[in-house]
Amino acid sequence: MNVDILTLMNLVDLLICLVVLVSAIGVAVHRNLLAAVVFAGVASLAVSYLFLRLAAPDVAMTEAAIGAGLSTVIFLIAVRKTRETEDGS
Template identity: 50%
Template sequence: MDILTISIIIMAILQIGAAIYAVIQKDLLYAVIATSVISLILSIFFYVLQAPDVALTEAAIGVALTTIVFVITIRNTERHEDKRHVKIGNKIIKK
């Protein structure tokens, strides 16, 4: 068990956790940030797997451009997945 293997396993757990968080989170803005975390860890994995070209592409497209396109869409549509529950402060209000 060298340090690289341990850090890869930790990053894999983080990645799956971010994926589950992105699916269950009702606030879409947080979900999009979680997908960009998935892409960031994926780009580190590509570098470890000796694919620097793919790592560069994933870092530029997956982390920056995909996130910004999702954020623009959320700005123009609605932020919460379930429109009946709107969060104001710490309270969740049912419409």
């Protein structure tokens, strides 16, 4: 491994990628759909930062505009209208 990639900005990217990973696993694992919605919001936030880091500000702004308020609320309305946990209890 060459030493060029061991920069501080790459360390920041690695830590934010860890956040995405943890929240993605959290979405898959939790049975309580409310918690899953919160994890999805966190994943959207961290991915937006990664898009900015990859020099794509339009994509980052799209992810921000949709993931910051609208996506969470639409999921919450859907959870309210159906069931709160995944196995139907």
